[in-house]
Amino acid sequence: MEQFINGQWLAGKGHSVQSTNPANKEVIWQGNTATTEQVNQAIEAARNAQFDWFMLGYEGRIAVINAYKAQLEAHKDEIAETIAQETGKPQWETATEAGAMIGKIGLSIQSYDKRTGTSTNEIPAGRAVLRHKPHGVVAVFGPYNFPGHLPNGHIVPALIAGNTVVFKPSELTPKVAELMLKCWEKAGLPAGVINLVQGEVETGKALASHPQIDGLFFTGSSRTGHILHEQFAGHPGKILALEMGGNNPLIVKDVADTKAAVHEILQSAYISAGQRCTCARRLYIEQGAKGDELIAMLTEAVKQIAVAPWNAQPQPFMGSMISEGAAKGMVAAQDNLQSLGGQSLVELKHLEAGTGLVSPGLIDVTAIDALPDEEYFGPLLQVVRYQDFDQAINLANDTRYGLSAGLLADSREDYDYFLARIRAGIVNWNKQITGASGAAPFGGVGASGNHRASAFYAADYCAYPVASVEADAVNLPTSLSPGLKL
Numbered sequence: 001m002e003q004f005i006n007g008q009w010l011a012g013k014g015h016s017v018q019s020t021n022p023a024n025k026e027v028i029w030q031g032n033t034a035t036t037e038q039v040n041q042a043i044e045a046a047r048n049a050q051f052d053w054f055m056l057g058y059e060g061r062i063a064v065i066n067a068y069k070a071q072l073e074a075h076k077d078e079i080a081e082t083i084a085q086e087t088g089k090p091q092w093e094t095a096t097e098a099g100a101m102i103g104k105i106g107l108s109i110q111s112y113d114k115r116t117g118t119s120t121n122e123i124p125a126g127r128a129v130l131r132h133k134p135h136g137v138v139a140v141f142g143p144y145n146f147p148g149h150l151p152n153g154h155i156v157p158a159l160i161a162g163n164t165v166v167f168k169p170s171e172l173t174p175k176v177a178e179l180m181l182k183c184w185e186k187a188g189l190p191a192g193v194i195n196l197v198q199g200e201v202e203t204g205k206a207l208a209s210h211p212q213i214d215g216l217f218f219t220g221s222s223r224t225g226h227i228l229h230e231q232f233a234g235h236p237g238k239i240l241a242l243e244m245g246g247n248n249p250l251i252v253k254d255v256a257d258t259k260a261a262v263h264e265i266l267q268s269a270y271i272s273a274g275q276r277c278t279c280a281r282r283l284y285i286e287q288g289a290k291g292d293e294l295i296a297m298l299t300e301a302v303k304q305i306a307v308a309p310w311n312a313q314p315q316p317f318m319g320s321m322i323s324e325g326a327a328k329g330m331v332a333a334q335d336n337l338q339s340l341g342g343q344s345l346v347e348l349k350h351l352e353a354g355t356g357l358v359s360p361g362l363i364d365v366t367a368i369d370a371l372p373d374e375e376y377f378g379p380l381l382q383v384v385r386y387q388d389f390d391q392a393i394n395l396a397n398d399t400r401y402g403l404s405a406g407l408l409a410d411s412r413e414d415y416d417y418f419l420a421r422i423r424a425g426i427v428n429w430n431k432q433i434t435g436a437s438g439a440a441p442f443g444g445v446g447a448s449g450n451h452r453a454s455a456f457y458a459a460d461y462c463a464y465p466v467a468s469v470e471a472d473a474v475n476l477p478t479s480l481s482p483g484l485k486l
């Protein structure tokens with residue numbers, strides 16, 4: 001029973017699918033996909049539940065959402081363990097993901113109150129009231145890299161605002177989604193308020209193209225996001241929030257503490273085996289002796305990164321990538337860069353056939369004239385040596401994406417110069433460019449998003465404003481407009 005529709009667990013009527021642990025090939029979940037007919041049922045259930053959920057009122061909805069938080073707290077170890085088994089990420093890291101899911105509840109309530117909510121201003125003989133209403137039924141699409149935290153970051157604000165949801169998780173992480181839904185069920189969420197449909201691209205297409213959805217909140221690849229954007233063309237009444245990938249630059253300039261710089265680079269490029277949309281993909285290092293010293297230390301540090309299955313003790317920094325296919329994709333990306341003239345400083349290697357385990361790679365691509373503007377979603381960092389700061393900033397901006405960017409430099413002036421010129425939604429100084437705060441907006445420009453930032457600004461795309469001018473009774477004004485007689 002893998003679909004959750006109208007408060008009931010139902011067997012999928014589509015084809016069979018399974019999810020495996022990418023570090024040891026163990027099957028950890030199996031089931032059948034939802035058919036188009038089941039997607040239709042899920043949308044109908046969400047539609048039927050929506051008005052009552054909205055009319056439960058803010059306090060009523062928050063009570064259920066806090067009950068969900070209590071369920072997350074009660075099941076946080078199981079959630080962390082399931083994420084680790086299904087994605088291959090190490091347990092220390094998935095414990096932080098489970099923690100972020102819990103933290104999302106309080107942040108989303110604050111965000112709703114601060115960015116939407118209700119306000120009243122007295123005006124002559126009445127008042128101006130601003131309220132926010134939900135869009136209705138929204139579809140949520142999740143990625144595999146943060147299968148709990150990222151869809152949760154759409155679902156919780158959507159429900160607080162009074163929407164109902166049909167959730168399609170990544171086909172690579174169905175078990176985490178099932179566990180999340182069980183937490184909602186135990187929290188007493190009314191039937192139909194959230195529905196789960198499991199499946200691959202066809203299930204996604206059936207959901208995204210359904211005329212009865214009022215919005216779609218997507219976190220995933222730029223390729224899929226662009227397809228959805230085209231599909232939504234000509235539907236101005238539907239809200240579409242796209243959180244997509246990046247080809248993120250990190251520049252190093254005049255830092256005294258080389259070791260500290262290396263640490264920020266490792267945390268930026270290799271955390272989650274490079275499977276974060278915010279990960280640094282391109283590293284700009286100045287020509288000369290200081291740059292050479294940094295590269296030597298970085299090369300050594302990359303070679304030392306511990307890689308092992310999710311549950312190895314002591315814990316590794318990097319676990320497995322999501323699949324063997326993803327691991328092979330990274331080897332192919334490296335082969336391509338090498339064939340274009342890139343020189344590997346540390347070669348990325350597929351460590352074990354049948355698994356997603358890879359060692360981290362570092363490649364000097366300075367010699368490549370036309371560096372492919374691709375997001376290689378894994379632990380492969382491209383190094384470019386630069387002559388001067390302007391050149392580095394121009395190269396950093398030479399991407400169709402614009403998610404995250406960073407500068408490691410001891411001078412505040414250099415940071416101000418960089419900040420004014422760099423084009424990205426997340427711009428950090430002397431801090432890793434991964435690990436964004438949920439208390440801030442999260443989103444990018446260019447091919448990284450559609451200007452509907454998530455995290456603290458998710459409330460903005462979950463509700464529309466309703467502006468009212470109100471008075472308790474109809475009163476004749478003391479003076480009438482010219483030309484009127486009563």
Ligand SMILES: NC(=O)C1=CN([C@@H]2O[C@H](COP(=O)(O)OP(=O)(O)OC[C@H]3O[C@@H](n4cnc5c(N)ncnc54)[C@H](O)[C@@H]3O)[C@@H](O)[C@H]2O)C=CC1
Pocket residue numbers: 141142143144145146150168169170171199200201204205208219220221222223224225227243244245246276277278375377403443448
């Ligand atoms: N900006 C952000 O907040 C984040 C972006 N990402 C990006 O996500 C990507 C990795 O996640 P993936 O799961 O590989 O993304 P993906 O784009 O392959 O899949 C995302 C979701 O869309 C569905 N889908 C795929 N094709 C579809 C279609 N034609 N119509 C409807 N639905 C479809 C998938 O089944 C899945 O549920 C990376 O590019 C990464 O940068 C990941 C996390 C955060």
Ligand SMILES: O=C(O)CCC(=O)N[C@@H](CCC(=O)O)C(=O)O
Pocket residue numbers: 145146149150153275276277278279433434435436437438439442454455
């Ligand atoms: O949504 C939030 O609460 C903040 C955004 C966030 O958690 N970002 C993470 C992961 C996103 C990704 O890279 O896939 C990050 O910045 O590391």
